[in-house]
Amino acid sequence: MGTILDQIIEQKKVEVKLLREHLNDIPVSHFKARSFIETLQNAEELAIIAEFKRASPSKGMINSTAVPAEQAVIYEKNGASAISVLTDQTFFKGAFADLTAVREAVQLPILCKDFIIDRLQIDQAKGYGADLVLLIVAALKEEELQDLYQYATQSGLEVLMEVHNQEELETALKTGAKLIGVNNRDLKTFNVSLEVTEKLAAIVKSAGAFLISESGLHQPLDVERVRDAGANGILVGEAFMKSSSIGETLKRFKLPLVEGVKK
């Protein structure tokens, strides 16, 4: 059966095949690009990418009633710098319609959080309103990663390149990626450890890339820990999706950057 990541990738291959048979279903983008990298270049505070995620393989159903546009407005009002939308249907109960609804409700840059293995998915993400796409190093061969990175940036999208260990990070940096997401969650075992950010931070920073610490951030002390390691930003899903007071939770995660991290 393989790991959950293997299963997700198998499902994506099926979806890409269907997409190739229905190319007219991919909308042509009418959205003006919004830059998250520019936000980071001018930041005095840790940037928060707040995620819309109904469910996940590791946690099952997280929040089945939240409305994407309403949640996004709360994120924006309370200081998020960007919004991530899980568009995968099978494993995360997301949809591309969620991405568009969020894009149209706020002024922030929007990340399409999916498992991209083909250029068509980049066209799809852009057509539905993404400003950024996620490329997961563990899900791709090096030449695929290079190709998809080039294609996305040439299409006017920014790329959050996700890694979980040093080998993946070295592969990521070879592409020239400016935005590195260190996922504290191992997508094969679901183990979460903030040490992953702490271990990889110096390499990301010495390459001159921006560091986003992803997953497993539940309280201000967690956020402080990755901020102190050198993160420019964090990506948070469950803590916001489960909060009964989203705005307050988000505001407690907003910390000043440590000296030397400001660009």
Ligand SMILES: O=C(O)c1ccccc1NCC(=O)[C@H](O)[C@H](O)COP(=O)(O)O
């Ligand atoms: O969250 C999962 O269970 C998961 C499983 C397999 C692949 C990806 C997965 N999650 C995607 C993410 O990276 C997270 O949604 C994101 O970083 C936010 O994490 P959290 O704040 O812990 O909800």
